[in-house]
Amino acid sequence: MIHPTAIIDPSAEIAPDVEIGPYCVINANVSIDSGSVLKSHVAIDGHTRIGKNNTFFPFAAIGQLTQDMKYAGEPTALEVGDGNTFRENTTIHRGTSEEIPTRIGNDNLFLSYAHVAHDCQVGNNCILSNNATLGGHCTVYDYAIISGLSAIHQFTRIGEHCMIGGMSRIPQDIPPFMIIAGNPAAVRGVNLIGLQRRGFSEETRRALKNAYKKLFLNKSNNLATATENFLENEQAKDENVSRLIEFIQSSERGITR
Structure with missing residues (x-):
């Protein structure tokens, strides 16, 4: 189940049925629960805890060091739930302080080049399309959809069951249940089809x-x-x-x- 070219720190906790493909790198303090698959060239770092049945595609960088300038070198964390998919080149950063880890819930889909910055809290059943980016400290509630090339300002909240159109600039909170699009973004209607x-x-x-x-x-x-x-x-x-x-x-x- 583990390719001979993979590099795994001896202290990492890996469930017996986890599949780890070629050239993956798993550092110390990482734990991966059963049913997860790392396709190839996946890098997992930091105090990162990964739940069950997650799939990581090539060149996903998970639990990497925060880009927050005030980071002082403390052991910060990332928590990932169950059933998530991280497509190619997805980047998920761990928290800035020991008190608040970055958290990813269950059954989320992160498409290629999606980025979740430090201290973000992502709920369940969310979709971040290609190149969708979350600034630090964002909160994304359940069933939110963020379309491609949209940029979310730090500390912004994304309400549940909303849909953000592609290439949107989001500097303020997005109300739940709504469709939002534009630059600057504006509410365009209720997400009736999704509801x-x-x-x-x-x-x-x-x-x-x-x-x-x-x-x-x-x-x-x-x-x-x-x-x-x-x-x-x-x-x-x-x-x-x-x-x-x-x-x-x-x-x-x-x-x-």
């Missing part, structure tokens, strides 16, 4: 569409005021609309409109 595919009811989709009209279509209105006013709407009681409102009200960077 339908994931089993959201017609009633919820209608409530989110109404919220979109009230909160995002009229950009001359103050978003905070529009949000407060929408709380009086009966549809604001829908749990997903409530989540949208909570996300907006908790933003520190501001919301993409």
